[in-house]
Amino acid sequence: MEGVDHLADERNKAEFNVDDMKIIWAGSRHAFDVSNRISRFVATDPVFEKSNRALMTRKELFKNTLKKSVYAWKIIKELRLSDEEGIKLRIFMDQPGFLDLHWGMFVPAIKGQGTEEQQQKWLSLANKMQIIGCYAQTELGHGSNVQGLETTATFDPKTDQFIMHSPTQTSSKWWPGGLGKVSTHAVVYARLITNGKDHGVHGFIVQLRSLDDHSPLPGITIGDIGMKFGNGAYNSMDNGFLMFNQFRIPRDQMLMRLSKVTREGKYIASDVPRQLVYGTMVSVRQTIVSKASDALARAVCIATRYSAVRRQFGSENGGIETQVIDYKTQQNRLFPLLASAYAFRFVGEWLKWLYTDVTQRLEASDFVTLPEAHACTAGLKSMTTSATSDGIEECRKLCGGHGYLWCSGLPELFAVYVPACTYEGDNVVLQLQVARFLMKTVSQLGSGKAPAGTTAYMGRAQHLLQCRSGVQKAEDWLNPSMVLEAFESRALRMAITCAKNLSKFENQEQGFSELLADLVEAAIAHCQLIVVSKFIAKIEGEIEGKGVKKQLKNLCYIYALHLLHKHLGDFLSTNSVTPEQASLASHQLRSLYSQVRPNAVALVDAFDYTDHYLGSVLGRYDGNVYPKLFEEALKDPLNDSVVPDGYHEYIRPLIKQNFPSAKL
Numbered sequence: 001m002e003g004v005d006h007l008a009d010e011r012n013k014a015e016f017n018v019d020d021m022k023i024i025w026a027g028s029r030h031a032f033d034v035s036n037r038i039s040r041f042v043a044t045d046p047v048f049e050k051s052n053r054a055l056m057t058r059k060e061l062f063k064n065t066l067k068k069s070v071y072a073w074k075i076i077k078e079l080r081l082s083d084e085e086g087i088k089l090r091i092f093m094d095q096p097g098f099l100d101l102h103w104g105m106f107v108p109a110i111k112g113q114g115t116e117e118q119q120q121k122w123l124s125l126a127n128k129m130q131i132i133g134c135y136a137q138t139e140l141g142h143g144s145n146v147q148g149l150e151t152t153a154t155f156d157p158k159t160d161q162f163i164m165h166s167p168t169q170t171s172s173k174w175w176p177g178g179l180g181k182v183s184t185h186a187v188v189y190a191r192l193i194t195n196g197k198d199h200g201v202h203g204f205i206v207q208l209r210s211l212d213d214h215s216p217l218p219g220i221t222i223g224d225i226g227m228k229f230g231n232g233a234y235n236s237m238d239n240g241f242l243m244f245n246q247f248r249i250p251r252d253q254m255l256m257r258l259s260k261v262t263r264e265g266k267y268i269a270s271d272v273p274r275q276l277v278y279g280t281m282v283s284v285r286q287t288i289v290s291k292a293s294d295a296l297a298r299a300v301c302i303a304t305r306y307s308a309v310r311r312q313f314g315s316e317n318g319g320i321e322t323q324v325i326d327y328k329t330q331q332n333r334l335f336p337l338l339a340s341a342y343a344f345r346f347v348g349e350w351l352k353w354l355y356t357d358v359t360q361r362l363e364a365s366d367f368v369t370l371p372e373a374h375a376c377t378a379g380l381k382s383m384t385t386s387a388t389s390d391g392i393e394e395c396r397k398l399c400g401g402h403g404y405l406w407c408s409g410l411p412e413l414f415a416v417y418v419p420a421c422t423y424e425g426d427n428v429v430l431q432l433q434v435a436r437f438l439m440k441t442v443s444q445l446g447s448g449k450a451p452a453g454t455t456a457y458m459g460r461a462q463h464l465l466q467c468r469s470g471v472q473k474a475e476d477w478l479n480p481s482m483v484l485e486a487f488e489s490r491a492l493r494m495a496i497t498c499a500k501n502l503s504k505f506e507n508q509e510q511g512f513s514e515l516l517a518d519l520v521e522a523a524i525a526h527c528q529l530i531v532v533s534k535f536i537a538k539i540e541g542e543i544e545g546k547g548v549k550k551q552l553k554n555l556c557y558i559y560a561l562h563l564l565h566k567h568l569g570d571f572l573s574t575n576s577v578t579p580e581q582a583s584l585a586s587h588q589l590r591s592l593y594s595q596v597r598p599n600a601v602a603l604v605d606a607f608d609y610t611d612h613y614l615g616s617v618l619g620r621y622d623g624n625v626y627p628k629l630f631e632e633a634l635k636d637p638l639n640d641s642v643v644p645d646g647y648h649e650y651i652r653p654l655i656k657q658n659f660p661s662a663k664l
C-alpha cells in the first residue's frame, strides 16, 4: 500500500529519541544539517537518478558519470557550496568517478609534497578544475611494493628537464582512477635518477593530454584497463594504464617540498623522514575508515528493515508468521554488524582527530607520532574495510533470495566496496606494517621509553601478562574495565608471543617471513582493541538525548563480546579468559540482542539515509517491499515483450525438434 508505513509498529517500539541519535551518528548538529539537506537535494534532482545504471553499457555509464560529475561541480560553484557540502554531494551522488582522485589524491599530493611556489601554480588551476588530475603510482608489476616501482625520471642537465620513461612492460602505470580517459595531468611516482644515481621513488606533476583537444601528448600511451567486477559498480571509473617513451617535463615539476634537484643536477635530501612521500596514502586511509561505517550502515539498514518486514514460519492456526528479525540466529548475524557500523563511526572520528594532530605536528617538524599515525591509519583501514566487505555480503545473505536481486542494492554495494580491501594498500600488507610497529614497540619495553598513544597498554605489560580476568557473572561483561583488560591482555600476549618466536631466528627478516600469519593475527588483535577502546571512551563521555546512551552502551558491548566470541581461540589460548567466562559472554550477548531488538529499526533510521542513497527495494523507509519488487521486475528489458527475442530462432525449433541436422 502506497503511503502506508509498514514499519510504523517497529518505530513505535523504540526506547530512545531517534532525532538525538541522528546527531550522534552525524557527529554534530551542523554535520547532520549539512548531510540531511544535501542528501535530500541529490535525491530529488533527476540528473542524479541511478536506478538505471546496471543496464547501461560501459560507454553509457562512463558518459553518465561525466555528466553527473560536471553537473555536481556546476552546483558546487553556482550555489557556492563549502568543501564539506561538496564532499557530501559527491557521497550522496553515489557514483565513483574522476572527481574522487582529483580532489581525494591529486590535490592533496600537491598540497603535501609541493613547494609553496608549486602549490600556487598548480593548485590555482586544479582548484578551478582547469586541469584534472589523478594519482599514478601503481604499475602493472608493482603495487604494494612502492620501492619496487620501475618508471624512471632521469635528470638531463643539458635541458633542465626530467625524462620520464617506462623501461619495461611491467613498469606501465596500471590502475590509477581517472587516468584512463579523463585526466589531463597526474602526479606520477617514479625513480629519480641524477648523475646515474638512483634516489628512489619521488612524485612528479606530468601533463598527459592536450588542454585543447584532449589527445595524449607525444611520448605518452594511455588508455582504460577494462571492465571490473560487477555491473555498473566501479565501472563508472576509468582506471587507466600509462606508458612513457622518453617524455620530457621541466625540472620544476618534480614535487620538491621533501627533497630537491638543483639546476646542476645535485640531489638535496631534506632531513624529514622519506616516508612523507607516502603522505597522501595516509590521508586517504584515514578517510576510508569513516567511509567504512557509511557502507556498512547502508547494508545493515537494508537488512534490518527487510528482516522486520520479512516473515517465515511460526504461524499458528493460520495466524501471522514470525518476523525473521525475531530469530536469534538472524540477530546473532545482524546485530554485531549494526554495532560494528557504530563502532567504525566512532573510531573514524577519533582517527580524524589523530590525523589532524599529526599533520599539525609535522608542520612544526615534530615527527614523533608519525609511526603511530601510519600504524593506526594502515591497521584501521585494513580492519574496517575487511569487516565491512564481509558484512555487506552477510547482509545480502540475511535478506535471503531477494538479497541477490540487483534491486536489493546489496550486489552493487558489495561490488563497489570490496576493492577497498585492496586499494590504498592491500589489507594484509597493511597489517604487516602494524605488526612491524608492534614488534618495535615490544622490543623497546624495559628500555625506559614508555609506549604512548594506542600502545600505552603495553607499558603495563607486567600486569597484563599475569592478570586473570575477574569476570564471574554475565553482567561483569558490561564492566568497561573488564572488557578492556581482556582485549588488552589478548593483544599484548599475542604480540609478545610473536616477538619471542621472532627472537629465535638469527635473521630477523627471515623470522618475520616465517611468522607472517601470526603477525597479522597479532596486528588485528591490536586494531580490534583500538576500536573497542574508542567505543568505550565514547559511551563514557557526555551523550545527550533521551535513551541514546543506553542504546550505544548495548551496541558497544555487543561489538566487544561478538569479537570475543569470534576470536575465542585467541582469548583462550592466551589465557585472557577461561571457557566459563567465554560462556558468560555468550549469555550476556543474547541478553543484549533482546534489548536491541525493539530498537533495531530506529537504530538504522538514525543513519538518516534517503531511499535514493540506499537504492534498495528491500531497505525502503516505508517497508513496502513486495509491490515494489514486482514493479522493479516489470521494468526489466526482458519483460518488454511477452514472447522473447530468440523464440523463433531457438525455442520454437527446440520444442518442435525441427532444427537442421548436426554435422560432426
Ligand SMILES: CCCCCCCCCC/C=C\CCCCCCC/C=C/C(=O)SCCNC(=O)CCNC(=O)[C@H](O)C(C)(C)COP(=O)(O)OP(=O)(O)OC[C@H]1O[C@@H](n2cnc3c(N)ncnc32)[C@H](O)[C@@H]1OP(=O)(O)O
Residues within 6 Å of the ligand: 076, 082, 083, 086, 087, 090, 099, 100, 101, 103, 104, 105, 135, 137, 138, 143, 144, 145, 146, 147, 177, 275, 276, 278, 279, 281, 282, 284, 287, 370, 371, 374, 422, 423, 424, 425, 426, 429, 433, 436, 437, 440
Ligand atoms: C569541493 C570538493 C568537491 C568535490 C568533492 C569530491 C571529494 C572526493 C573526496 C574523496 C575522498 C577520498 C577519496 C577516496 C577515494 C578512494 C579511491 C581509491 C583510489 C585508490 C588509490 C590507490 O590505491 S593509490 C596506491 C596505493 N598504494 C599503496 O597503498 C601501496 C602500499 N604500500 C606501501 O604503502 C608501502 O610500500 C609499504 C608501507 C607497504 C612499505 O613501504 P617501504 O618503503 O618498503 O617501507 P618499509 O621498508 O616496509 O618500512 C620502512 C619504514 O617506513 C615506515 N613507513 C612505511 N610507510 C609509512 C607511511 N606511510 N608513513 C610513515 N611511515 C611509514 C615503516 O613503518 C618502517 O618504519 P620502521 O620504523 O623503519 O620500521
Ligand SMILES: Cc1cc2nc3c(=O)[nH]c(=O)nc-3n(C[C@H](O)[C@H](O)[C@H](O)COP(=O)(O)OP(=O)(O)OC[C@H]3O[C@@H](n4cnc5c(N)ncnc54)[C@H](O)[C@@H]3O)c2cc1C
Residues within 6 Å of the ligand: 101, 135, 136, 137, 138, 141, 142, 143, 144, 145, 174, 175, 176, 177, 234, 239, 419, 422, 423, 424, 425, 426, 427, 428, 429, 432, 516
Ligand atoms: C579499484 C582500484 C582502484 C585503484 N586506484 C588506484 C589509483 O588511483 N592509483 C594508484 O596508484 N593505484 C590504484 N590502485 C592500485 C592499488 O593501490 C593496488 O592494487 C594495491 O596497492 C595492491 O597492490 P597490488 O595490486 O600490487 O597487489 P599485490 O601486492 O600483488 O598483492 C597480491 C597478493 O600478494 C599478497 N602480498 C603482497 N605483498 C606481500 C607481503 N609482503 N607479504 C605477504 N603478502 C603479500 C597480498 O596480500 C595479495 O594477497 C587501485 C586498485 C583498485 C583495485
